[in-house]
Amino acid sequence: QLQVAESGGGLVQPGGSLRLSCATSGFTLDYFAIGWFRQAPGKEREGVSCTSSRDGRGYYTDSVKGRFTISRDNAKKLVYLQMDSLKPEDTAMYYCAAALSGSCPSVLAGRYLEVWGQGTLVTVSP
Numbered sequence: 001q002l003q004v005a006e007s008g009g010g011l012v013q014p015g016g017s018l019r020l021s022c023a024t025s026g027f028t029l030d031y032f033a034i035g036w037f038r039q040a041p042g043k044e045r046e047g048v049s050c051t052s053s054r055d056g057r058g059y060y061t062d063s064v065k066g067r068f069t070i071s072r073d074n075a076k077k078l079v080y081l082q083m084d085s086l087k088p089e090d091t092a093m094y095y096c097a098a099a100l101s102g103s104c105p106s107v108l109a110g111r112y113l114e115v116w117g118q119g120t121l122v123t124v125s126p
Contacts, residue, residue, distance in 0.1 A: 002026040002115040004034075004096050009120030016086050020120060022079040022096035029053075033099045034072065034079040035107045038092035038122075047108030048094070049081060059104040064090075086124045093119040 008020040022034060035050040049070040050059040058070040069082040079096060095117055102112030 002098060004098055004115055004117040006094060006096050006117045006120040009094060009122045011123045011125065012086055013126055014087060014124055016124070017082070017084045018086065018122060020081040020083065020094055020096075020122075022081075022117065024077045024079070024098065027098065027100075029072065029077050029079070030074045031100060033102065033104055033107050033112075034070075035097050035099065035104070035113065036070065036079075036081045037095045037097060037108075037110075038090075039095070040089075040092040043092075045095075045110070046092075047110065050104035050107050051079060052104045054103070057104070059108060061108070083122070086122075088124045091122060091124045093121050095119045 003025045005023045031053050033052050036048045038048050039045040051070045051072045067085045072079045097113040097116045099107045099112040
């Protein structure tokens with residue numbers, strides 16, 4: 001059974017950092033793209049970042065470029081999202097999701113996703 005589970009959320013001050021983890025099980029991470037998504041209260045879900053199984057590149061939405069870094073450890077079956085220089089507008093529930101097929105741009109658009117986690121809450125506040 002394919003499963004992913006997020007952890008690492010919390011309360012942080014503006015300018016601070018958090019590292020989110022996405023633990024995967026039931027599949028070989030090497031072959032999957034993993035996307036990070038977020039949803040703030042009253043807003044639509046947004047694709048934040050993606051790591052591709054094809055080229056190892058990280059993809060980012062414009063609002064987090066230069067501040068967030070995605071990485072993966074296939075041996076440990078983990079994907080990380082390092083979030084630096086956090087802003088109040090980064091406050092949201094963050095989810096990871098796995099896709100066997102599809103490029104990262106498609107994954108960030110919400111396509112080809114096969115399994116979602118329960119989410120981890122990130123709150124950026126003074």
